[in-house]
Amino acid sequence: MFKKNRRISLLNYWTRRYLLTLFIGLAIISLISASWIRHTAFENRLDLMNFIAEETVYRLTDTTGSNGPTDGIPGFIGNRERYNMREIDPILYVVDVKGNVLTSNRPMPPGSTNNVANLLDDEEGTKKILVEAEGKKTVQYVVKKKIERDNNVVGWVLVLEKKENLTKVQQEYGQLALLIGALAVLGWGAIYFLSKRLVRPIKQVAEAAKQVQEGNYTFDLPQNNKEEEIFELVTSFKEMANKLEQLERTRTELLAGVTHELKTPVTSISGLLQAVRDGVVTGKDAKEFIHMALLETTKMKTMVGDLLAFNSFAVDAIPVKLVTVNVNQLVRDAVAQWEVMEDEQNVKIQVNYLLESVNVQADVVRMQQIFTNLLTNAKQAMQEGLVTITLRQKLDSVIIAVKDTGNGITQEDQAFIFERFYRGENKKYAVRGLGLGLPLSKMMAQSIGGDLRLVESNPTGTYFEITLLKATTL
Structure with missing residues (x-):
């Protein structure tokens, strides 16, 4: 049929x-x-x-x-x-x-x-x-x-x-018929050749797509196409396949990572409490063990909270409370709160404020979380050093530049730092976490009408920019 x-x-x-x-x-x-x-x-x-x-x-x-x-x-x-x-x-x-x-x-x-x-x-x-x-x-x-x-x-x-x-x-008429016939054959040959040349890379991309569908990201595609559109198609597909491979690897590592990150505090808490219960430790040592168990509990609550917060932001389930606030004061309070919580002596923070008073639309709590993530990441990237925060204004926005003097993010990792659950090779085994800090910070910035982006990173430091919209004046 x-x-x-x-x-x-x-x-x-x-x-x-x-x-x-x-x-x-x-x-x-x-x-x-x-x-x-x-x-x-x-x-x-x-x-x-x-x-x-x-x-x-x-x-x-x-x-x-x-x-x-x-x-x-x-x-x-x-x-x-x-x-x-x-x-x-x-x-x-x-x-x-x-x-x-x-x-x-x-x-x-x-x-x-x-x-x-x-x-x-x-x-x-x-x-x-x-x-x-x-x-x-x-x-x-x-x-x-x-x-x-x-x-x-x-x-x-x-x-x-x-x-x-x-x-x-x-x-x-006979000569005309011969000429038209010759043109028809020549035209057919040219059309067939050009169509075949056009179809070949498309078929190769289609075959590569089947391999990607089956989970095989290792394939060869020619890079010598002279046609600009075909070259862009092949290049874009290879870049997409590389990113999918990286995301697939990240997803595979996610289960192991989350399991490990949650299992570690649970195991520690269980061991500490069993030691107290069985009388292995007593007196001051028992109190210290209980204190350590509470610290592990706090860490686990933080990780679970990050997971819940990220999922809530992903489905726009968390309301954002926008207020008009002076941007200098906003940054000053966020930095002061981080310094109190971290009590870090080896990391110095230098802030270059605006010379005039400028108001922005922001959620103070979310901005505090963004600064906490950026400053904590900067501290983890260097044993000691300087974080410079510089404010500058544009026509309708204010840019907050955050630069550190750490060891930077590798070129391979830079394209994935805002992907959920992604953790770079330098932090995967050195620092505990779920890889949600930067993705969650970017989502928070965007939820208040701004943005967070990586401007530059190299072995001498990393440079992020936060964009906030100016408050409208009536």
Whole structure:
């Protein structure tokens, strides 16, 4: 049974349509060319009939070699090959002023004299006539030229030919058909070659997509495509496949990472409490063990809270409380709160505030979380150093630049730092966490109409920018 949605290959699909377009175009060209050839042949043969008439008049009136119009038809008209008369064989009459046929280049059928007499008038030129012979009407053209001597008309030269002979161009049509056929074959070959060249990289990308679907991210795609669009398609697909491979690897590591991160505090809590319960430790040591168990509990609550917060932000389930606040004061409070919580002596923070008072729209709690994540990451990237926070304003926004002097983020990791659960190689085993800090911070910044982006990172430090919208003034 015929399937409505049956698929065909791209090569067949476009080749057929290109060929259809080519053949339609060639058919139109053929019709126009045939009409032009027919018209040109007709005009040329009429010109040839005029030449025959004029040459005949000249020969008959040439005083050096003839005695008048009764001397007969000049011999040149019999040499048809010489005068390109292969397709036509005109009838030539020499008549007197009364219409009597004096001579002709072929035997005259009965009644021809009367027909010739009817063609005479006082005008020279070419005329289209309708001739009836043997009960059949045919269209003919007649060329008339006067024979004059001593400024007196002494006769006429008439050259007649059928229209069908004047427009017959069998040889030219054959040449045209050969040319059109050659163009069709050449066009088909060019279309097939170009379509095949276009289809090849698309098929390669399609095969690579099947491999990606099956979980195989190792494939080869040519990078030497000269066509810009094909090159961009192949390059973009390879970049997408590399990112998918990285995300797949991250997803695989996620389960192990989350399990490990949550299992570690649970195991610690369990061991510490069992030691207290079984009396392995007593007195001050027991209190210290309980304190350590509470710290592990706090860490676990923090990680679970990050997971819940991220999921809530991902589905826009957490409301954002926007307020108008002075941006200098916002940054000052966020930095002061982080310094109190961390009590970090080896990391110095330098803030370059705006010289004028500028208000922004922000959620103070979310901004505190963003600064906490950025400053904590900076502290983890360096044993000791300086974090510089610089504020600058644009037309409708304020930029908060956060630069540290840590060891930076590797080039391979920079493209994935805002992906959920992604943890770079430098932090994967050195620092505990779920890899949600930067993704969650970016989502928070965007939820208040701003943004968080990585500007630059190298072995001498990392540079982030937070964008906040200015508060509108009424």
